[in-house]
Amino acid sequence: MTARTEKRSSRVDEGIGESAPRPDGIAKLKGEFEYAQDQWVEGMLWGATTRSPHPHARVLSIDVAPALAIGGVHAVLTADDVPGRASFGLEHSDQPVLAGERVNFWGEPVAVVAAEDDATARRAAAAVVVEYERLEPLTDPEDADSQGEVFRRVRIRRGDQSASGSVVIEGFYEVGMQDQAPLGTEAGLAVPDGHGGVDLYATSQFVHADHEQVVASLGLRPDQVRAHPAGIGGAFGAREDVNLHIHLCLLALHTGQPVKMVYHRSESFTGHVHRHPARMWYRHEADEEGNLVRVRAKISIDGGAYASTTAAVLANACYFAVGPYNCESVSVDGVGTRTNNPPCGAMRGFGAVQACFAHEAQMDRLADVLGMDPLELRRKNALESGDPMPTTGQVIETPLPTVEVIDSLAAMPIPEESERAGLPGGSGLTTEEHHVVRGIGYAMGIKNLGFSEGFDDFAQARVLLTPGGAIVETAAIEVGQGLVTVLAQIARSAMGVSRAEVRHVDTSRIDSAGSTSASRQTQMSGGATLQASSRLRARILEHFAGDDLNDDGVWRDGELVVPMSRVTDEKWEETVTFRHPPTSPPDDDGQGVVHADFALAAHRAVVDVDPELGLVTVVRVDTAQDVGKALNPQSVIGQIEGGIMQGVGLAVMEELILEDGVIRNPNFTDYLLPTILDAPDVEALLIEQEGSWGPFGAKGVGEPPTISSTAAVVAAIRDATGRALTRVPVRPQDIAL
Amino acid sequence: MMVSFTLNGSPATGRVERPVSLLDFLRDELEVTGSKSACEQGECGSCSVILDGVVVCSCLVMAADVEGSSVTTVEGLESEETLNAVQRAMHETGAVQCGFCTPGIVVAATDLFSHNPSPTTVEIKEALAGNICRCTGYGAIIRAFETLAEESA
Numbered sequence: 001m002t003a004r005t006e007k008r009s010s011r012v013d014e015g016i017g018e019s020a021p022r023p024d025g026i027a028k029l030k031g032e033f034e035y036a037q038d039q040w041v042e043g044m045l046w047g048a049t050t051r052s053p054h055p056h057a058r059v060l061s062i063d064v065a066p067a068l069a070i071g072g073v074h075a076v077l078t079a080d081d082v083p084g085r086a087s088f089g090l091e092h093s094d095q096p097v098l099a100g101e102r103v104n105f106w107g108e109p110v111a112v113v114a115a116e117d118d119a120t121a122r123r124a125a126a127a128v129v130v131e132y133e134r135l136e137p138l139t140d141p142e143d144a145d146s147q148g149e150v151f152r153r154v155r156i157r158r159g160d161q162s163a164s165g166s167v168v169i170e171g172f173y174e175v176g177m178q179d180q181a182p183l184g185t186e187a188g189l190a191v192p193d194g195h196g197g198v199d200l201y202a203t204s205q206f207v208h209a210d211h212e213q214v215v216a217s218l219g220l221r222p223d224q225v226r227a228h229p230a231g232i233g234g235a236f237g238a239r240e241d242v243n244l245h246i247h248l249c250l251l252a253l254h255t256g257q258p259v260k261m262v263y264h265r266s267e268s269f270t271g272h273v274h275r276h277p278a279r280m281w282y283r284h285e286a287d288e289e290g291n292l293v294r295v296r297a298k299i300s301i302d303g304g305a306y307a308s309t310t311a312a313v314l315a316n317a318c319y320f321a322v323g324p325y326n327c328e329s330v331s332v333d334g335v336g337t338r339t340n341n342p343p344c345g346a347m348r349g350f351g352a353v354q355a356c357f358a359h360e361a362q363m364d365r366l367a368d369v370l371g372m373d374p375l376e377l378r379r380k381n382a383l384e385s386g387d388p389m390p391t392t393g394q395v396i397e398t399p400l401p402t403v404e405v406i407d408s409l410a411a412m413p414i415p416e417e418s419e420r421a422g423l424p425g426g427s428g429l430t431t432e433e434h435h436v437v438r439g440i441g442y443a444m445g446i447k448n449l450g451f452s453e454g455f456d457d458f459a460q461a462r463v464l465l466t467p468g469g470a471i472v473e474t475a476a477i478e479v480g481q482g483l484v485t486v487l488a489q490i491a492r493s494a495m496g497v498s499r500a501e502v503r504h505v506d507t508s509r510i511d512s513a514g515s516t517s518a519s520r521q522t523q524m525s526g527g528a529t530l531q532a533s534s535r536l537r538a539r540i541l542e543h544f545a546g547d548d549l550n551d552d553g554v555w556r557d558g559e560l561v562v563p564m565s566r567v568t569d570e571k572w573e574e575t576v577t578f579r580h581p582p583t584s585p586p587d588d589d590g591q592g593v594v595h596a597d598f599a600l601a602a603h604r605a606v607v608d609v610d611p612e613l614g615l616v617t618v619v620r621v622d623t624a625q626d627v628g629k630a631l632n633p634q635s636v637i638g639q640i641e642g643g644i645m646q647g648v649g650l651a652v653m654e655e656l657i658l659e660d661g662v663i664r665n666p667n668f669t670d671y672l673l674p675t676i677l678d679a680p681d682v683e684a685l686l687i688e689q690e691g692s693w694g695p696f697g698a699k700g701v702g703e704p705p706t707i708s709s710t711a712a713v714v715a716a717i718r719d720a721t722g723r724a725l726t727r728v729p730v731r732p733q734d735i736a737l
Numbered sequence: 738m739m740v741s742f743t744l745n746g747s748p749a750t751g752r753v754e755r756p757v758s759l760l761d762f763l764r765d766e767l768e769v770t771g772s773k774s775a776c777e778q779g780e781c782g783s784c785s786v787i788l789d790g791v792v793v794c795s796c797l798v799m800a801a802d803v804e805g806s807s808v809t810t811v812e813g814l815e816s817e818e819t820l821n822a823v824q825r826a827m828h829e830t831g832a833v834q835c836g837f838c839t840p841g842i843v844v845a846a847t848d849l850f851s852h853n854p855s856p857t858t859v860e861i862k863e864a865l866a867g868n869i870c871r872c873t874g875y876g877a878i879i880r881a882f883e884t885l886a887e888e889s890a
């Protein structure tokens with residue numbers, strides 16, 4: 001069959017490189033998008049959690065009778081009711097599903113209840129009587145280190161350990177505990193399947209990891225549990241670990257009824273892991289020209305009560321301890337401590353944020369002593385493609401346009417001092433204009449993309465061609481970053497069809513996509529989608545002996561030979577498991593091909609400070625970022641602006657305040673988050689240098705904006721005030737005292 | 738007790754058996770879930786609704802107190818098929834990521850533009866100062882409403 005239709009170009013609308021709008025945007029704008037919080041099924045019960053009021057205590061007894069006596073309560077479960085593995089954890093299962101003998105952090109779950117409504121469930125959770133014997137909490141990471149309470153030690157030795165430079169800078173730096181504070185709290189629904197199994201629909205970044213942990217603790221077969229992606233209000237690392245998942249499944253199977261649970265904000269602050277607080281000692285040595293000769297660092301991060309991902313966060317802090325700079329003599333010693341503080345784990349930037357704050361302060365001080373421009377010093381030492389990583393010695397094989405990033409940022413115009421965004425302190429109007437001092441600061445940071453250290457990192461995706469267009473099936477989680485947009489763009493471009501849609505499927509219907517973390521899904525699930533689409537297109541063309549495929553069907557020599565309706569008479573699907581280039585664990589000196597890819601960004605912050613009152617306005621943050629290839633420029637800019645805002649938050653306001661292991665500000669009144677009035681103007685340059693193994697050369701873009709923006713803002717405040725400012729967040733008293 | 742009020746232009750009635758916020762009442766009793774709960778204490782604006790012509794945090798209003806009032810949530814801002822100008826502007830500039838803040842921002846911005854069709858950037862920021870967005874860094878939100886303000890100027 002032939003047709004006279006003019007052959008369309010293979011380029012499709014809303015393919016890669018275009019700012020295609022979000023497919024779920026309209027539903028979200030109309031309030032119709034279903035979040036985990038919004039789920040509702042007939043006959044559903046509500047769950048709630050009894051939590052420890054102590055950071056460290058022995059559990060002497062638990063009396064559930066008063067809770068069970070409340071009308072409408074269906075179940076109260078404790079550690080004794082966990083049929084399978086008593087503990088869970090992403091890397092080590094060391095965290096009790098429900099604490100039985102001992103509680104190790106403030107807010108640790110001790111019992112869970114199911115009742116007919118939310119209020120009754122919470123009342124019952126409060127009615128559980130737990131008798132504790134309080135124990136002294138271990139809250140000082142240094143004490144923990146000396147007592148051997150550690151999750152991991154990292155040791156890196158590279159090059160001549162006796163090298164020395166004539167210019168020496170030493171410093172000590174601290175980073176406070178930041179919270180991801182995703183706007184949606186933890187929520188989920190578990191539905192028993194009537195045959196002893198359960199379907200779980202809960203907030204997550206990694207449903208296959210949830211699945212494995214639920215299966216283990218419930219003592220079920222893998223096929224009896226299905227973890228489904230559910231609508232999620234942000235993540236930023238807070239959704240990588242299990243929190244309410246096992247509890248919900250326990251309650252659902254125990255009661256035989258669907259159970260829903262939604263954390264309140266205060267619970268959310270104890271229910272998920274936080275960014276590790278860090279203490280870092282650094283010594284930089286350089287020659288008179290500013291070449292780094294030796295860098296030494298000691299990095300201590302506090303993992304809190306349970307392992308979570310502390311080992312990997314620590315490793316990252318150590319691997320990126322020097323920043324994107326060449327140095328032939330490096331030693332780094334890292335420790336991740338175990339204390340009775342709240343557990344810490346993944347947050348956007350994953351260890352690189354903490355190290356960046358320290359190494360960038362050091363670089364600025366070095367530039368100052370040498371009388372060099374701070375960007376010139378960075379440019380001189382720039383680590384680029386083909387260079388060995390200063391820490392691991394791994395030769396960087398993917399593009400790393402460090403000099404271009406620096407030069408692009410340097411060329412961006414600096415606003416006039418008269419351009420004020422408003423006075424520091426905002427509507428309080430306590431600051432007078434003539435007191436305001438402007439400051440400008442720079443920073444840059446580097447981080448790995450994807451999982452490292454020999455982890456078998458893969459993502460599966462399935463692409464189908466149907467009469468309605470291409471469908472991408474995946475268990476990769478959309479947390480708001482726009483994965484649903486970009487996977488559809490990739491499928492459109494690679495298949496040549498204008499309609500493509502992403503469908504989330506549960507753990508029984510597809511293999512893992514890995515976690516939505518480590519800036520990895522565009523590269524990993526995007527890579528799987530690209531390969532599956534390309535292979536499917538090639539198979540279809542071969543089958544029909546065509547040379548092009550578009551919405552009309554299969555073409556040969558400029559003529560339509562098989563219309564789409566006939567093409568899709570057959571079932572067309574292709575499943576691909578994508579792996580990035582292999583990595584290996586480090587040797588005893590921390591050396592090896594540990595990472596699969598890298599990305600970097602540089603930031604320039606402009607601040608206005610009232611030095612007497614200690615008030616800061618971040619006027620603007622400009623950035624140049626290594627993105628490989630921007631598959632959706634609007635989404636990339638969205639990641640950059642959002643990431644910068646979180647970096648600004650860590651620089652000037654965000655911190656969980658701990659007192660003897662107890663979080664003093666677990667709410668949005670006392671944990672300050674940037675509002676629209678705190679938002680700096682942002683200008684972003686996307687530096688595209690293709691050659692990475694990501695689809696079309698794309699790199700992950702989510703984390704670099706958060707890594708060096710904090711350091712740049714603090715550098716700018718130092719510039720304005722002359723204060724050393726070795727700790728973030730910078731508080732008014734750090735400036736004004 | 739029963740509470741009767743006007744919800745998105747239609748009569749609504751629900752049972753209030755205990756002290757409950759308008760937000761929980763809307764979401765759990767009436768199953769109108771567009772308004773979101775993120776802080777339960779008036780800090781984030783994701784629960785914003787228009788109560789008798791004024792934008793309020795529905796987590797801070799008691800359900801029993803809306804008897805006889807008129808409440809508009811995100812679901813009541815436009816007809817089923819179309820987006821209003823605020824929603825369209827946000828869609829086009831990429832002002833939605835996870836979307837959890839979005840219903841509250843749509844409500845607050847729709848109220849702003851209904852009183853002031855071409856607000857300045859400062860007025861836009863002031864109107865949205867009570868709405869926390871953790872994803873976007875606010876850039877795309879500001880651009881959406883600056884563009885809309887220019888269009889209506």
Ligand code: FES
Nearest residue numbers: 779780781782796
């Ligand atoms: S939930 Fe009402 S203001 Fe946050």
Ligand code: FES
Nearest residue numbers: 835836870871872
């Ligand atoms: S889009 Fe996620 S909180 Fe605003």
